[in-house]
Amino acid sequence: MKREAVVLIAIALVFMAGVKFGASYFTDVAKSENNEISTGEFDIGIGKEPSRSYNDLKIFDFSNLKPGDEKNITFYVKNRGSLDVSRLWIKLNVTDLEDGALSPAEEAVDSTPERGELSNYLILQALEVSTNGRPLKVSSVEGKSLRELNGVRIDLPEIYIKEGEVVKVTIRLRLSDNAGNECQTDKVKVDMEIGAEQ
Ligand SMILES: [Ca+2]
Ligand SMILES: [Ca+2]
Numbered sequence: 001m002k003r004e005a006v007v008l009i010a011i012a013l014v015f016m017a018g019v020k021f022g023a024s025y026f027t028d029v030a031k032s033e034n035n036e037i038s039t040g041e042f043d044i045g046i047g048k049e050p051s052r053s054y055n056d057l058k059i060f061d062f063s064n065l066k067p068g069d070e071k072n073i074t075f076y077v078k079n080r081g082s083l084d085v086s087r088l089w090i091k092l093n094v095t096d097l098e099d100g101a102l103s104p105a106e107e108a109v110d111s112t113p114e115r116g117e118l119s120n121y122l123i124l125q126a127l128e129v130s131t132n133g134r135p136l137k138v139s140s141v142e143g144k145s146l147r148e149l150n151g152v153r154i155d156l157p158e159i160y161i162k163e164g165e166v167v168k169v170t171i172r173l174r175l176s177d178n179a180g181n182e183c184q185t186d187k188v189k190v191d192m193e194i195g196a197e198q
Contacts, residue, residue, distance in 0.1 A: 043081035044088075044196045050166045053078040059192070067179040070125065073171040077161070077194060085161040087197040088129065090169070092190055094119045094150040099187035106184045116186035119147040121179035125172040129156045135170075146173075146188060153195075161196075 045053025053076065060073045079085050096116035110117065123145055127138040136157040141149060161167055 040083040041081035042083050042085075042196070042198065043079075044085065044194070045078045045080045046194055047076045047078065048074075050076045050078070050168070053080060053166075060190075065175045067121075067175050067177050070172060070174045073173065074168065076166050076168055077196075078166045079161040079163055079196075082163050083198055084163070085159075085196045085198065087158055088156040088161075088167070088169075089195045089197075090127075090154045090156065091151065091193040091195070092146060092149050092154075093193065094146045095189040095191075096147075097187045097189060099185055103181075103184045105181045106186075109180060110182040116183065116188065118175075118179075118183040118186035118188045119150065120145050121176040121183055122146040122188060123174050123176050124149060125174050126170070127154070127156075127172075128170045129159060130168040130170070131159050131161070145176075146190065 045055060046057050046059070047053040048057070048059060057075075059075050060071070062071050065071070077088060096119050098110075098113060098116045102110055102113055123143060124141050125143075127141055128135040129138070130136070136159065138154060138156060141154055156169070159167060
């Protein structure tokens with residue numbers, strides 16, 4: 001019984017090969033499947049520490065400033081996506097408020113109770129972006145007031161931030177010695193936009 005089975009199979013194989021020979025050419029196909037093209041993610045975050053980043057975060061709140069005071073604003077920008085960042089920009093959107101009623105000393109010299117004066121006297125002393133501990137200055141904005149910089153796109157020097165890397169940004173502000181009583185108890189609200197480009 002075993003021997004017969006073997007023979008039958010051998011005949012069948014020969015027969016099939018014969019059919020293929022007679023019918024057409026041998027053919028062959030090589031396959032390449034599952035190829036993909038996709039886009040990388042482009043995403044930055046901002047944080048007060050290098051290790052934590054957010055899409056939206058309040059960074060600073062300075063109160064009771066007096067003329068001559070200086071404050072440093074420091075934050076970190078992280079590349080949270082998978083594509084390199086090669087350029088960062090910052091835009092400051094500045095709103096001047098009187099923050100309630102004018103103080104008695106202010107009232108004597110401030111004729112615009114609906115609008116604050118403080119941003120005229122908040123001077124950007126320095127803006128730096130540091131990558132690998134090496135600071136790059138943006139000297140074009142040094143000495144300008146927040147009012148002058150309101151809504152202006154400030155391009156930071158060209159830097160490469162690879163996936164997962166962080167850069168440090170420092171802004172130093174000074175309340176000018178020329179600030180007079182018209183900005184007593186005034187308040188400036190600063191919304192900061194930080195943009196990244198590939
Ligand atoms: Ca005013
Ligand atoms: Ca005022």
